Amino acid sequence: MALYALDTDSNLVFAADAAPLQTYRCPECRCPVQKRTGLHKRPHFCHLRNAPQCRLHSKSIDHLVFQTRLKEAIPELEMERPFPSILRIADLCWERKKIVFEIQCSLILPPEAEERRRDYAKERYALVWLLDDRLYNKKKLRLSEEILRREAGYFISLQKGLVYDQFDPTRDGARLMKGPPLPVDLSKPLPIPKKPLGLAQLEKRTARFRGDLLDRSLQNSATLQRLLDCEQSLKPKPKPRWHWLKKGVQIGLEYLLRKTAEWDRLNL
Ligand SMILES: [Zn+2]
Structure with missing residues (x-):
């Protein structure tokens, strides 16, 4: 579906202004399109044949x-x-x-x-x-x-x-x-701040509009601090050194138990 189509002189025609049975061309794929309208539908153009490669067709x-x-x-x-x-x-x-x-x-x-x-x-x-x-x-x-x-x-x-x-x-x-x-x-x-705010989610933002996350973080330092704290708390925690020591002892014990079981079997 598209809102605009091209007429025979390649002028863009708005669907509401188009003639009902006339054939126009899709501005993207140049396939033939016709105006469609209905009781609950806004006027729009429909492709007369399937055009899966066209972005306007799939709208x-x-x-x-x-x-x-x-x-x-x-x-x-x-x-x-x-x-x-x-x-x-x-x-x-x-x-x-x-x-x-x-x-x-x-x-x-x-x-x-x-x-x-x-x-x-x-x-x-x-x-x-x-x-x-x-x-x-x-x-x-x-x-x-x-x-x-x-x-x-x-x-x-x-x-x-x-x-x-x-x-x-x-x-x-x-x-x-x-x-x-x-x-x-x-x-x-609105303009983008020159200095990054430190929030990972906003690191690469190139746009700012009134009310978005970047705008609110800039307008209110308490909001920014809350978000920074939240981001920090969600970071994966590095495993402490004693975790690896515990793991080593566990592997050692398992080995010993296995060996003991083997010896027991041999004694039988
Ligand atoms: Zn098309």
């Missing part, structure tokens, strides 16, 4: 709903903005702030996630991932979730229309804990 209606909501919240955003030089179409682009928002309602392979970030960086745009929390934010991390959250990634609840961040230290592909959802205001991007 769900939830994806489109959230995309439209974000556009309504920040009218300056451009939806499905084409970047012909890198052959990509951004879900939402904020030209003045040089930010691209990508809504991720499906799984993505790590190389593709990295490649997308690198492509937008080449164009000097920061990429912010918005991850559907029905798929992401589970106890076990999803494929690529660490990459998607590392620099600039937040969760979205499509039903509640909420964008949120969260304190959630991870280890070996699993969440050790989940803090409460921290509502993020994407209409208010």
Whole structure:
């Protein structure tokens, strides 16, 4: 599903403005698409034949709903903005702030996630991932979730229309804990501090929006201290020296017992 398509003159046409039975072309894969609409559905374009390789083809209606909501919240955003030089179409682009928002309602392979970030960086745009929390934010991390959250990634609840961040230290592909959802205001991007705050989760952050974990840690030193203490307490403890001594004695005793049993058998 897509919100825009190309007409015969290669102009982008919004689904709501498109003629019902006319055939347009998908801006990503150039396959034929047609307008679809329904009582409870927003107008959108559907591919006339299967196009599994096309990202717009696999977009769900939830994806489109959230995309439209974000556009309504920040009218300056451009939806499905084409970047012909890198052959990509951004879900939402904020030209003045040089930010691209990508809504991720499906799984993505790590190389593709990295490649997308690198492509937008080449164009000097920061990429912010918005991850559907029905798929992401589970106890076990999803494929690529660490990459998607590392620099600039937040969760979205499509039903509640909420964008949120969260304190959630991870280890070996699993969440050790989940803090409460921290509502993020994407209409208010803020500068990144020059000095790192010391919190491992924020070490590689390249984005800051009003209300996110980085913003709250910067605004309130008591909050930051609490998070630092929590992160520290979750670190694996090194085993004390006496643990290895105990282990050595245990192995020695087991050996002796085995030998004694063998001797007993021989005596019989
Ligand atoms: Zn397509």
